[in-house]
Amino acid sequence: MITKNITPSVYYTGVDDHTTPLFESLWPLPYGVTYNSYIVKGEATALIDTAELNSYEAYLSNLLNHGIDAPEYLIINHMEPDHSGCIPLLCERFPKMKIVGNRLTVGMIKGYYHIEDDTRYLVVKDGDTLDLGAGRVLSFHTIPMVHWPETMVTWLESEGVLFSGDAFGTFGTTDGNPIDEHLPGIDVFMSEMHRYYACIVAKYADQVQRALTKLADKEIKYICSTHGPVWHKHVAEVIATYNALSTYKVEPGVVIAYGSMYGNTTEMAQLLAERLEAAGITVKLHNMSNTNLSFVLADIWRYNGLIIGAPTYNGAVFPPVAALLSALEGRGLRNHVAAAFGSFTWAGAACKKIAEALAGLSLDMPAAPVEMKMSMNPATRAALIEMADTLVPAILAE
Ligand code: FEO
Numbered sequence: 109m110i111t112k113n114i115t116p117s118v119y120y121t122g123v124d125d126h127t128t129p130l131f132e133s134l135w136p137l138p139y140g141v142t143y144n145s146y147i148v149k150g151e152a153t154a155l156i157d158t159a160e161l162n163s164y165e166a167y168l169s170n171l172l173n174h175g176i177d178a179p180e181y182l183i184i185n186h187m188e189p190d191h192s193g194c195i196p197l198l199c200e201r202f203p204k205m206k207i208v209g210n211r212l213t214v215g216m217i218k219g220y221y222h223i224e225d226d227t228r229y230l231v232v233k234d235g236d237t238l239d240l241g242a243g244r245v246l247s248f249h250t251i252p253m254v255h256w257p258e259t260m261v262t263w264l265e266s267e268g269v270l271f272s273g274d275a276f277g278t279f280g281t282t283d284g285n286p287i288d289e290h291l292p293g294i295d296v297f298m299s300e301m302h303r304y305y306a307c308i309v310a311k312y313a314d315q316v317q318r319a320l321t322k323l324a325d326k327e328i329k330y331i332c333s334t335h336g337p338v339w340h341k342h343v344a345e346v347i348a349t350y351n352a353l354s355t356y357k358v359e360p361g362v363v364i365a366y367g368s369m370y371g372n373t374t375e376m377a378q379l380l381a382e383r384l385e386a387a388g389i390t391v392k393l394h395n396m397s398n399t400n401l402s403f404v405l406a407d408i409w410r411y412n413g414l415i416i417g418a419p420t421y422n423g424a425v426f427p428p429v430a431a432l433l434s435a436l437e438g439r440g441l442r443n444h445v446a447a448a449f450g451s452f453t454w455a456g457a458a459c460k461k462i463a464e465a466l467a468g469l470s471l472d473m474p475a476a477p478v479e480m481k482m483s484m485n486p487a488t489r490a491a492l493i494e495m496a497d498t499l500v501p502a503i504l505a506e
Contacts, residue, residue, distance in 0.1 A: 114330055114338055115267040117244050119147040121170040123163040124281040135307050135402045140281035143190055144334045151241025154181040156262055156271045157334055161193030184209040186259045186273040187216040191334050196221045206230045212258035251319035253312040268329030276346045277335030278304050289341040297336055303406035305353045310439040316354035356443035360503050361390035362413030365404050367397055367426035372483045373419050373451045376492060380415060383496035389503055396428035401435055413503040417449035420458040433465040445502040446471040447495055449478040474502050
């Protein structure tokens, strides 16, 4: 069943994007992405968030098809251009429409879109309300850094609808059928939620926790995020998922992320994988040269074990693995059992630098790093087996 009516006063006006290859020009979109936006109708009408600029025609068409010709308000929960991109064109189209946002939001609109006329804005603070009439009252609640400083959520108490911005969002299009209980393949969206979180939100885990605490007293019936399905049937599950992700509640298992130019470091990674799998541990083996970083990050935020290995390259870590280390440092990875291995031909550097990077994140590192010269030999084999055997109880202890 296809329905875009979320509740009697809330209507979905989002757009499916099947053509953009990389979200934020970084993250692959094998299932596409949506830019979700909504209408709330009381006696007055409010639009909530817009869409990416290239989707303007489709977005406007959705509004016009719903009879929107003079909305009173445009509420901006989040200013990243995938949601704010249509603000200027929409303001031209609806010259009497007020833009509703907090002080930081208004500063960003002026900075990005140069809408300087202050009479266009209705500036709100944390906890302020906006009465649309007919019993529809919206309230605004700031959730800074989930995922920009200005971000807020909008709450419609009368129907239990939370307009959550990026929070609880996920990659994947809904193809005109936005509500979760009508969508096939919900497992893909849940899996993509891990990848979305690990790539985009993970740095702000503490702020996500603060946001969840702030929203805990609300009886949420619908979560209208800016990406992916409208959550209704799965509200409790997605809140639990966000709680688990932002508190690093990871499952037992190991990601082995490695680089290798000629197969020698691959041999080290495979030996570790075989030994750990033989001990009954789930292993995700990722060659960083041919796996997009986003899928590796998603697995790292799912499992509690992390082993990283690379050859030495220009006196440093092989670049695809160095990119992973940088991504982990940027996100402040926590609560993992970690280990390092590496290889070299004439002067070792990678193994030491990987171990230092992991130690810099204050991860639990019970096993000694293993460094190999040129190719596999009995001493390296024995050291890797010892590494795996040392990690097993630490991983299974979760
Ligand atoms: Fe979907 Fe942070 O924008």
